[in-house]
Every structure is written in C-alpha cells, then in structure tokens.
Amino acid sequence: MKLYQADASPFVRKVRVLLHETGQYDDVEHVPVQITPVSPDAAVSAANPLGKIPALERPDGPAIYDSRVICRYLDARKGAGLYPEARIWETLTLEATADGIMEAAVLMVYEARVRPEEKRFDGWIDAQWTKAIGAVNTINARWMSHLHGPLDAAHIAVACALGYLDFRHGDRDWRSANGPLAAWYAEFSARPSMQATVPG
The missing domain is CATH 3.40.30.10 (Glutaredoxin)
Structure with a gap:
C-alpha cells in the first residue's frame, strides 16, 4: 500500500x-x-x-x-475493532466532530497562508475558530465518558484534532475552559503512536 x-x-x-x-x-x-x-x-x-x-x-x-x-x-x-458495533454511532459522530475541528483549523491556516494578503478576511478566520472551539467545548461537556472508555477511532481523531490546534494555533487557548479534556489529552498524547507522529 x-x-x-x-x-x-x-x-x-x-x-x-x-x-x-x-x-x-x-x-x-x-x-x-x-x-x-x-x-x-x-x-x-x-x-x-x-x-x-x-x-x-x-x-x-x-x-x-x-x-x-x-x-x-x-x-x-x-480486524482491530476500532469501530465497535456496540457504540458505532457514537464513535462515528465523535470522529466526525473531531474532523470538523481539523477542517476549521486547516481553513484558518489556508486563509492566512494561501490567500493573498489583500483578500484575507479576519471574520472568516474568527468564524472557523468559533466552530472549532465550540466543538472542543462540546466534547468536554458531552463526550468525556466515551473518551475514558476503550480505545476506538474517535479517541485517535480527537487527539489529532487537539494536537493540530496546539501545532498551528497554539496562541489560542482551548484548555482553560476544558480541564477534563485537557487532562485526557495530556495522557493520550503520551502514547507511543502519538509521540511517533508529532508534526515537526
């Protein structure tokens, strides 16, 4: 492959x-x-x-x-079981939420890096951040029990989304209002798979 x-x-x-x-x-x-x-x-x-x-x-x-x-x-x-049938809709919904955070965060980067300076729109960047942080807040409020359950694809997606916020938008604070999620991410990001894929 x-x-x-x-x-x-x-x-x-x-x-x-x-x-x-x-x-x-x-x-x-x-x-x-x-x-x-x-x-x-x-x-x-x-x-x-x-x-x-x-x-x-x-x-x-x-x-x-x-x-x-x-x-x-x-x-x-x-046959790894990272999309378990017993909680498939929760796993897929949480993965989609994490992917939405990634998408909004990537669009923020593109607006600043790819679009010519005279065409950049700060309102667009702010709107994307509103989506991203709103989803982060929702994960913290609704999904912590899932994240503390057995490993599935949603855990991986959420961790990668939060890692990207740190990587590209480290000046924006997602942690202060989301203490449980921040603690979960600190533990999850120590996994060998996460350490081996830290963007440089």
Whole structure:
C-alpha cells in the first residue's frame, strides 16, 4: 500500500496513528507530498480526484481517500475493532466532530497562508475558530465518558484534532475552559503512536 501524506496534516496524522495502533505502519509506503488548495500534486490527484490527502493506494482495489474511509479500511483489514458495533454511532459522530475541528483549523491556516494578503478576511478566520472551539467545548461537556472508555477511532481523531490546534494555533487557548479534556489529552498524547507522529 502507498499513503500520500504531509506530516503536518491532522487528517494524515489520524491515519498514521491508527497504523501504529494496529501494527500496520510498516505495511505502508509513506509518500510525502506538498500540496495546497491552489497547488495540487499530480500523483495525489491521480489517486484522489479532489486532490486531497490522505489518499491510499491499495493492492485489492482502487485508491481510497478521506481519512475516515481510510481508517475504516485499515481497521477492517486488521480486524482491530476500532469501530465497535456496540457504540458505532457514537464513535462515528465523535470522529466526525473531531474532523470538523481539523477542517476549521486547516481553513484558518489556508486563509492566512494561501490567500493573498489583500483578500484575507479576519471574520472568516474568527468564524472557523468559533466552530472549532465550540466543538472542543462540546466534547468536554458531552463526550468525556466515551473518551475514558476503550480505545476506538474517535479517541485517535480527537487527539489529532487537539494536537493540530496546539501545532498551528497554539496562541489560542482551548484548555482553560476544558480541564477534563485537557487532562485526557495530556495522557493520550503520551502514547507511543502519538509521540511517533508529532508534526515537526
């Protein structure tokens, strides 16, 4: 298998953490790429017509993309149980919430880094942060019992989302109003899979 990736991407990190957690990391060739919404990569676009990462080429079918699809595939391939049927809708909803945090946080970066300065819109950046921090607050208020349960894909997604907030938006404080989640993240981020995938 071949994974198109950029180490800074929280969506890629989610896949890489899952690979570590399921013992499949060395089954994949990790192909680094550099892309933005305005500078696609030909190999990535061949694997994913949307031109986004992560994208996974696999031997038993066409390439697959979107981190949630890739994580489901890799979980099924190993039979790892990170999408447990007993709480599948909770796991998928919490994973989607974490992915929404990632998406909003990435859009904030793109607005400042990719858009020409004269076209940047601070209101757009603020609106994305409102979405991200609102989701963080909701996880802290509603989902801590799930996060303290058995490991599943949602745990990985939440941890990668919070790690990306620290990585790209460290000047914004998500912790002070979310003490239980901050404590959970401090413990989870010490896992070997998280330590091995810290963006540089």
